[in-house]
Amino acid sequence: MSSQPFRLSAALEREHPAAPYERRREDPLYRPLRIFTQDPSASRFDAAVATVRVPYEPLKHSRGASGQERLSGALFVVEAGRDAGGQRLSAIDLNLPLYQLDAGPAPSTTVLGFAQAMTYAVATLTYQRFQRALGREPDFAFADPEPGRPSRLRLCPRGLAEANAFYSRESRSLEFGSFSAVAGAPGRIQGGMTIHAALSHDIVVHETTHALLDGMRPHFFLPTHPDVLALHEGLADLVALFLRFSYREVVERALITANGTIDGRLLTDLARQFSQGLAGRDQPLRSAIFDPLHTLSYSDPQLRREEHALGEVLVKAVFDAFAAVYQRKTESLRRLARQGGWREGEPLSQELVSLLAQAASRLAEQFLNIIIRAIDYCPPVDCCFGEYLRAMITADYDIVPEDPWGYREALVTSFRRLGITVPLVQDLSEEALRWEGPELGKVGPVPGLAFQELQQEPQPGQTASVAERRRRGEALGKYVTRSECLWYFGLACPDGPGGAVEPPIVESIRSLRRLGPDGDLSFDLVAEVVQRRWVEGQGWFYGGSTLIIDHEGKVRYKISKQVESDRRLEAQRAFHRGRPELAKVSAAASPSPDALLRRLHRYRQPEGA
Secondary structure, three states: OOOOOOEEOOOOOOOOOOOOOOOOOOOOOEEEEEEEOOOOOOOHHHOOEEEEEEEOOOOEEEEOOOOOEEEEOOOEEEEOOEOOOOOEOOOOOOOOHHHHHOOOOOOOOOOHHHHHHHHHHHHHHHHHHHHHHHOOOOOOOOOOOOOOOOOOEEEEEEEEOOOOEEEEOOOOEEEEEEEEOOOOOOOOOOOOOEEEHHHOHHHHHHHHHHHHHHHHOHHHHOOOOHHHHHHHHHHHHHHHHHHHHHOHHHHHHHHHHOOOOOOOHHHHEEOHHHHHHHHOOOOOOEEOOOOOOOOOOOOOOOHHHOHHHHHHHHHHHHHHHHHHHHHHHHHHHHHHHHHOOOOOOOOOOHHHHHHHHHHHHHHHHHHHHHHHHHHHHOOOOOOOHHHHHHHHHHHHHHHOOOOOOOHHHHHHHHHHHOOOOOOOOOOOOHHHHOOOOOOOOOOOOOOOOOHHHOOOOOOOOOOOOHHHHHHHHHHHHHHHOOOOOOHHHOOOOOOOOOOOEOOOEEEEEEEEEEEOOOOOEEEEEEEEEEEEEEEOOOEEEEEEEEEEEOOOOOEEEEEEEOOOOHHHHHHHHHHHOOOHHHHHHHHOOOOOOHHHHHHHOOOOOOOOO
């Protein structure tokens, strides 16, 4: 056995993780900025523009080491970039009095300053939404190259000249492309006009979500199963979809046009302008609503070969559950309206529209909480849709055990309707789907991780000091690598230096803060331990566990993937057969998602367009 039975990840020992600005008493609460709520092709009568309240922070207008101008905050750096001729572009200075008094630059498809302000605003709001759902400061999966500076994500609204947008871990950036629309494009698009991905609200949220997911689960980019990359894509679309419900005027307009339902295109279409300009068809890039004549099934082999298509199955499953709960929660409003003389099919009164919009927005916020919090309850590697359903069920049960409106029942029903299978459960009851705790007497508390033994952060949700993170990691590593615990947590005894089975890596230990609807606040720790072994002819094969640890240091849930599982290994081999580009990523000694993501997001014109 190796003299070093485990290691700590670089992220756990990072001196300066991502950290939002700490507001001072004299600071304003918000910086108002205007954004496109959908994309530039949307009609102003459909609430195409909104003024959003971005949490205030001082912004620095400066030049980087390469001489390029940039706008810098605590979390994001907006790079001005270069034009097609290689000339440096100018970065907007949002500190100018004109922009402070007038909610930033006016919405424009031609003024680069607006694209910079919008990408900054939407990325910040997305980060804030994750922060609110998780109850802690999300981190990125990389360190800042400048010593002593917290991790920051670069936003490049003019990053590349192609119909693409992607997150890059290596360059620590979101790259947004620009391209010329095809001839005969529908709507308010003229052939040859330039379409900018950075002006699509959905695309900015989608790419920011990729970066935040990578910070939470860096191994979710390992393509070990058809669902893994599709889960990344589906979750990024779901966050974009539900964030749109935060713009009340958009929701009200959608309810009016769809007669009170939430399945109208204003709320369910994603990146419509991008798709119109790329494919020349009046269709969104993706949607939560499908043609009822088209059978959508998780088992469709065609869908399972394309990550975005399979991700749409996840989107529809969650959105169908959302729609079912919305119908249930607003039935009393429609019943009162009918008693007042309103009939189905008639125009809605403004009062009813306002009440329905309020209910839809609130419910979307709750579903966002569920889908983001569930990430903490997922296995650290090789996560499939059925396991993500279990994560949602467990995470929501921890907040609302009674579930009076049937959120969890709606999720199970919609997942089953689309044929999504759940491995290793007896049935689809809520009790069977919730993750299990340790077997009685199998493992005891984790020494050193009871809350009374933790060195607490100055404020709830803040990242602990590097010394405290290291201490926690050491305590957990010693615990899970005890001989009686290895198999239980999906691990195996390391072979030693250069062996086929490497020592486990303690990836992270983070706070898990939950606020229930009754106002009760509870804290746990969530930790991930990952191990890999070399399989000749296959490459690296991963396993490990996610552990939810309570205030006494006891393991409440353990979500394991056995590193010595022959069943999973054979399934991974079958998936990689005929997909050499995916097998290559999984087999790499230091796997990077960059090339894979750029390929995934390089949108091409569909056949027959």
